[in-house]
Each structure stands twice: as C-alpha cells, then as structure tokens.
Amino acid sequence: MGFFDKRYNCPTYAGILFFGKQVERFLPGAYIQYVRFEGQGRAGKIKSEYKFSGNLCKVLFQLDTFVDASITNRRPVPVSALQEKTVIDYPHWATRELLMNAICHRSYESNGPIQFYQYDNRIELMNPGGLYGKANAQNFPLVNDYRNPIVAETMKVLGFVNRFSRGVLRVKEELKENGNGDPQFSLDLGTAFMVTEPISAEALLYPCEAEGEEKNEEKAEEKAEEKSEEKSEEKSEEKEKHNNVNDNNLKRKKEKYKTKSEEKAEGKGEEKAEEKAEEKAEEKNTLTETEQNILKILAVKPEATYAFISEKLKVSETSTYNTIKKLKSRGWIKREDGRKHGKWTILKTVE
Numbered sequence: 001m002g003f004f005d006k007r008y009n010c011p012t013y014a015g016i017l018f019f020g021k022q023v024e025r026f027l028p029g030a031y032i033q034y035v036r037f038e039g040q041g042r043a044g045k046i047k048s049e050y051k052f053s054g055n056l057c058k059v060l061f062q063l064d065t066f067v068d069a070s071i072t073n074r075r076p077v078p079v080s081a082l083q084e085k086t087v088i089d090y091p092h093w094a095t096r097e098l099l100m101n102a103i104c105h106r107s108y109e110s111n112g113p114i115q116f117y118q119y120d121n122r123i124e125l126m127n128p129g130g131l132y133g134k135a136n137a138q139n140f141p142l143v144n145d146y147r148n149p150i151v152a153e154t155m156k157v158l159g160f161v162n163r164f165s166r167g168v169l170r171v172k173e174e175l176k177e178n179g180n181g182d183p184q185f186s187l188d189l190g191t192a193f194m195v196t197e198p199i200s201a202e203a204l205l206y207p208c209e210a211e212g213e214e215k216n217e218e219k220a221e222e223k224a225e226e227k228s229e230e231k232s233e234e235k236s237e238e239k240e241k242h243n244n245v246n247d248n249n250l251k252r253k254k255e256k257y258k259t260k261s262e263e264k265a266e267g268k269g270e271e272k273a274e275e276k277a278e279e280k281a282e283e284k285n286t287l288t289e290t291e292q293n294i295l296k297i298l299a300v301k302p303e304a305t306y307a308f309i310s311e312k313l314k315v316s317e318t319s320t321y322n323t324i325k326k327l328k329s330r331g332w333i334k335r336e337d338g339r340k341h342g343k344w345t346i347l348k349t350v351e
C-alpha cells in the first residue's frame with residue numbers, strides 16, 4: 001500500500017498519517033479545526049471548538065460520527081395537528097463527502113489545518129492546497145486528479161471515498177433535495193480550496209429549540225436580576241425606615257428626661273455637630289476609591305444594575321447599594337426613568 005519505504009527503513013508520510021502515534025510531530029498541519037461561531041461571521045463569539053487530531057484510522061471514524069450526531073441536526077417539527085416532518089440542517093452524506101474530500105486532496109506540506117467552520121447560516125470547509133494536476137477552474141468538478149494517491153486509495157478501501165469522480169455531483173444533488181441550495185466553491189484562493197455549504201431553507205423556518213431556549217434563559221436571567229435588585233432596594237429602604245423610627249423614639253425619650261446638665265452637654269454637642277457638618281461639607285467633593293470606581297462604571301454603562309456593579313467590583317450588593325445611596329445624597333448621581341428601565345446620570349465631574 002505504500003506505507004513503508006524499505007530503501008530508508010522508515011514509514012512514508014502516508015504511513016504516518018494512517019498509523020502514526022505522533023502525527024503532528026512530522027506533519028504539523030495534519031488535523032481538523034472545528035469551530036462553531038455565533039452569527040454569520042468570524043467576528044462572532046465562539047460557541048464551541050474541537051481539534052480532531054491523531055492518525056486517520058481514528059480521525060475518519062470520529063468525523064463521520066460527529067457529522068451525523070452534531071452537524072446534521074435532525075429534528076421533528078409539527079406541520080399539522082396530527083403530522084410531523086423531519087427537518088435536517090445539513091445532509092449527513094453530503095457534508096461528510098465534502099469533509100473527506102478536504103482530507104484526501106489537501107496539501108500536507110502546509111502547516112495549516114483543515115478549517116471546518118460552522119455559522120448560523122452555513123458551513124465553510126477550507127483546506128491547504130488549491131486544485132491539483134489536471135483539475136482547474138474551467139473543468140472542475142468533471143476532471144479530477146490526486147495529490148495524495150496513497151491516501152485516496154486507503155480512504156477508498158476504508159469506505160470513505162469512491163474515486164469515481166462523482167462525489168461533488170452527488171453532493172449537489174443531496175443538497176438540492178434537502179433544500180440547501182448549491183454549494184459554493186472558491187477556486188481562486190491560490191494556495192487553498194474552500195467550499196461553502198448553506199443551511200437548508202426549512203432549518204431557517206424551524207430553528208433549533210436549543211437556540212430558543214438560550215434566548216429564554218437570557219430573558220429569565222434578566223428578570224431574576226431585576227427582581228433581586230428590587231428586593232435589595234426594598235430591604236434597604238425598610239431598614240432605613242426602621243432606623244429612622246428608632247432614632248425618633250430615642251430623641252423623644254431624651255427630650256422627656258433632659259436635665260440642665262444634659263442641656264449644657266447638648267449645647268456643646270451641637271457645636272461639635274456643626275463642626276462635623278462643616279467637615280462633611282468639605283468632604284463632599286472628595287471620593288473614596290470605591291466611589292470613584294462606581295462613577296467610572298456608570299460613565300461607561302449608565303444602565304448598569306447593582307448586581308452588575310457588584311460583580312465588577314467584587315463586593316456585595318448591599319455594599320454597592322449603600323455606596324450609591326451616599327453618592328446620590330451628596331449630589332454626585334441621580335436615577336432617571338425609574339428603577340427597571342432607567343439609567344444613572346452623573347451630575348459632577350471628578351477633579
């Protein structure tokens with residue numbers, strides 16, 4: 001089969017690819033990089049990623065299972081009160097065939113992997129090495145040639161390709177039957193070959209329930225956050241009212257049982273209170289480190305919640321509430337448009 005070179009008493013690259021224990025040590029780009037992006041471009045968040053590495057005797061079967069279990073995404077959807085139909089995002093055989101072609105025809109001289117990128121509306125497969133030999137942009141896919149003949153023959157023996165130059169034509173038929181439309185082949189990339197497989201039209205009409213569940217979970221989290229914020233504010237207000245009632249009761253008792261000596265002491269206390277008030281007035285324009293950090297957060301995110309601020313500063317929500325309350329009373333900030341949908345406005349600038 002060409003897996004071992006007797007002249008040099010060592011395995012060939014094909015032998016390493018199919019049976020090697022450390023394939024990437026000799027062929028650094030011999031792996032498949034799968035990434036699931038959120039949205040329709042590479043700028044979106046990465047929802048999941050996986051590296052298919054090792055020898056092809058293992059990886060080919062892993063990919064076959066992965067495409068069937070994770071990419072195809074078969075699911076029943078109701079079409080009437082008594083009927084259901086099966087919706088498939090990407091047909092298994094067509095997607096697997098494009099992936100196997102990338103492995104079979106890629107250039108293993110490159111250090112770059114095969115890129116298996118999935119977006120909300122399509123799959124992109126790009127492998128190093130453009131069209132090879134007799135194949136060119138004018139006669140593709142009717143004319144075929146093999147950059148890696150031993151790899152192609154071994155994959156045929158294992159049942160992953162047929163070598164009849166009809167794989168791409170069958171892929172087009174399967175995608176058309178499933179409502180995906182035609183695959184798009186990028187033949188002008190020079191050192192690479194890319195094919196784009198669009199998602200089926202029905203998959204867009206009947207999105208996966210998991211996506212809807214994620215959105216519902218986000219909404220539920222937002223509501224829970226709002227409720228916790230309201231509860232913390234209500235508790236703080238109740239504590240404040242309770243403290244005010246206790247203060248008023250103490251004052252009444254003191255007034256009732258005052259003596260002359262207490263009145264004198266009270267006079268001195270009032271003088272001290274006035275001095276403290278003057279000191280506080282001077283301190284009005286000075287801020288603690290926590291207060292400065294809160295103002296910075298509100299300047300960037302005026303709609304920030306107590307929970308959000310507490311998480312950023314790594315402090316409790318009660319501490320955040322009390323600090324914001326001080327900033328409000330000292331005229332640094334104010335709340336506009338209510339608790340739920342309002343925002344914070346900064347009234348002063350830090351000198």
